[in-house]
Amino acid sequence: MSAPADDRLPLGVGPFARLVAAFADSRLALAGLALLLTIALAAAFAPWLAPQNPYDLMQLDILDSRLAPGSPSGDGRLTYHLGTDAQGRDMLSAILYGLRISVVVGVSATVLALLLGMALGLVAGYFGGRFDTLLMRIVDIQLAFPSILTAMILLALFGQGIDKIVIALVASQWAYYARTTRSTAMVEGRKEYIEAARLLGLSTARIVFRHLLPNCLPPLIVVAALQVAAAIALEATLSFLGLGLPVTEPSLGLLIANGFQYLYSGRYWISVFPGVALLLTILAINLVADQLRDVLNPRLQKQ
């Protein structure tokens, strides 16, 4: 156990600065954060970074299909650093575009699930009563069921598409947030500051949103950070199985699926490189989330 990070800071330093200092304690987490930022920037600026637009058929040359990494293109204009797929598409470009879709789907599903679960959990935890009992029953059943099954069944019902996969991911993940929010809200709701706010005659909405909610956030941030990685992995799995995104919106999972059949003939790059991109994304998020959990969890705080 090293000395608590707080001791090294002068008094009067804000809570946020303390968090940053505590987070920076782990070099592995910082490396994860750097990797995560790189990935986020690569995803955001994919159209400007990619050597070609992999879905503009005018830019593809079928004669360049299935070239090994490092091969020059037929017209000599660019080098395929990560090889090409069966349509002669530059894998690096396809991965950058795929990363963009994977990240957008994962993040938007997480945000929506967080909002839904948080709202339901707050109401259940603060007011209790029948709604609470009913909600927790549903949450228990939902959590007993593996998320991949829930998502698969919903996609089977709704069909493919970005909006549908986001709905499926939200439906399979909201319960984690509802349960976390509810248990925190129950503990926080009994504390003195909430009682004081009530005695001051503040409106219920003000108490819940201004006083209760901010104090419920730390555990939720940790759950959300871990769930983004889970959402991205689940989307990739579903798309790999052919249930997730349609071929017009190829995420990393779909790219991997497209390369699967070429794996047997030794053309590994079509599957392996998108997989490495997916892996690095998930690993970076998990490293950051792990450290966030240690930093934000009062129970684990050193001393």
Next chain:
Amino acid sequence: MPLFVLRRFIQAFNVLFVMSLLVFAGVYAIGSPLDLLVDPQATTEDLARAAAALGLDQPLWVQYWRFLVRAIGGDLGDSFIHGSPALGLILERMPATLELALVAMLIAVLLGIPLGLWAGLHPESIGGRAIMAGSILGFSLPTFWVGLMLIMVFAVQLGWLPAGGRGPTAEVLGLSLSVLSAEGWRHLILPAANLALFKLSLIIRLTRSGTREALQQDYVRYARAKGLSNTRVVGVHVLKNILIPIVTVVGMEFGALIAFSVVTESIFAWPGMGKLLLESITQLDRPVVVAYLLLIVVLYIGINLIVDLLYAVLDPRVRIRRTSE
């Protein structure tokens, strides 16, 4: 104890009923399988006849009632595609999936507990850190991706193991099993390792944190003060106490393992019920999907019940609390 078991059974039936309602409503209420099954050039009369034959012309609650009555008799409807009973189709493929899941769980437990114990006893050592780093990686790697890598390395590059399929099976008591022959194991080991990886990481983490916690408890200190050997302290006093959460997780996660075998089975062309589910979803074969889901729910409830009872056996505190209820 009997009262406790009875109450759990009633609970289980309630959950099953609610799930059957949800599953039925979800799967049957949206979209019509007729578009898929009947020739697009069929007349409206043909369509109506097909709908009547499949019972799709009735109001939803009548369909559910019929479904329920038949379900209690063990008939979950016929597959739209295969024409044979849906439940039969699934049960036929169940031994393959159960075998895969059991072997995967065995790998996870037999490797996970020793590795986790070691990491818990020597948390600062290089080995302990390496084990933890490995388990973080195991959490981060998506199952399907690991499956592809296993195929690429062991089947394509090295050529040691087959890339998919189940290979020859031996019949025992009406079940066809792979674990009895060397060739069967050659087919089984890659998918089982693939399926085991995630649970292995989970068990390593649980065992490690449980060990670290147990080592600080008074009973461990007392056992050491009594002069018991290290082997006995770790093997009996520590291990016995960390087994409780591990048994729970192994039990609870077994259901998830069966569900996740969908992914592994489709990569390794393993002829289990997960692969059947995936095919049925893409072919809109609803009776099979419904039957699969209900079967999974029954499995889950059964597993939970067994875990709860095992709990009472392993942890006297639970036993006392329940008898005093």
